[in-house]
Amino acid sequence: MRLRVFWLMAPVLMLAVNPARADSGQPAYTLQQTLDYALENNPELGVLQARIEQADAQLGEALAAFYPQIKASLSYLHSDNPSQAFAMIIAQRRLDFAKGDGYFNHPGGVDNYRPEVSASYALFRGGQDYYRKQAAEWGIETAELEKTATRHQLIDNVTATYYGYWAAQDAHAVSQRSIEAVQAQLGQSRTRFEAGTLLKSDVLSLEVQLAEAQDAEIQATHAIDMAKAMLKTLMGLPAAQDFALATPLEQNLPETPAGFEVLLDQALRQHPGLQAAQKRVAIAEKQLDMAEAGHLPRADAFVSYGSDSQDLAYSTRRDNVTAGVTLEVDVFSGFATQEKIKHAEHAVTAAREAARQMRLQVENQVKTAHLKLLEALSRERVTAVAVRAAEEALRLVNEQRNAGVVTVTRYIEAEVARDKARTRDIAARYDALRADAALKLATGFWN
Incomplete structure (x- = not known):
């Protein structure tokens, strides 16, 4: 089972990373501390370690086959069957020929106790023990590579969710400031409308703006809760336990x-998932050798x-x-050996196809992350210019509004344009950081 970021977090991960302070009185986790805690306590990593x-x-x-097998046993027999009885008497070194024919035909019941130590050693098994040992050695390497791949995925998910949490916090703070600003303007506008100095349409525009800001606050609050719940899952914390996050740099x-x-x-040289798939092919081939x-x-x-x-x-x-x-x-095993060989051959085919599929997935992951990073960097350069232009436009409109040249609607439009420009710039910056992390995951960069 691979760790995956829930789809519900997608809106959060599109937002920006903005520093905020943790709640006072609680130990605050930095990103590195969050990662260390998750790597130590995530249950899936514990399963893979097992x-x-x-x-x-x-x-x-598998190595036990290369050592002699020693057993100790104790057996007891009682028999009045002449052949078995005399075999036991002879083994006990107490045969007496002087007792005559009647004794040989009717020895009576004989007890025999035999303590015994036996040892056996496999001289040759067609190479099965050697193939089994090699497959077991590669099984350890495969399990370690699978753990490494899961560890990388966990780092990627924790990083994305950690910054998504602060993105949601920033969105929540922006929405609250917007609500306060629009409510103040709405109160003044209603007063001016009642006095007959403002149009009804301006009041309605502000009411729409207020509803949008309140809706944004609700979504941001939900995103904060979702991000925190996901971090608890990734860190292996119970749902009822609370914790705080330190302001990211x-x-x-x-x-x-x-x-x-x-x-x-x-990626093809060091991606742990691809290496694990290749090891599974080698294991399947050794199991085929064992069957043959x-x-x-x-x-x-x-x-x-x-x-x-x-x-x-x-x-x-x-x-x-x-x-x-x-x-x-x-000589004849009811075709069992042939069927084992067929089973092993199909297992090799399946392992090779799985390795080929993994290679295609790695190629796609690298290509996608590479393109997204280039796109995000290009977008950030464009949106940074747009933010500066939108802030200057808002400053000019604010001066005009104070002079009574423009309506409050125009001011709100300029403020919305500034906020959208900031949001696009922040989203581009965060997308670049996220794509960089995804590229590290795809290329197996993390240790």
């Missing part, structure tokens, strides 16, 4: 990125040491040793 440890244990299981715009081919080459090795013979060596007695009394006069080698090959 998978790494699980893969390490699987490697230990103003960031410079990112530099113009390198060319697409350079960035793509970097089922056609080869298997050889095992074994040795056992034990003692047979009537009453568990140990004596070196009754001990015995058995050693040997077994060689076996599956």
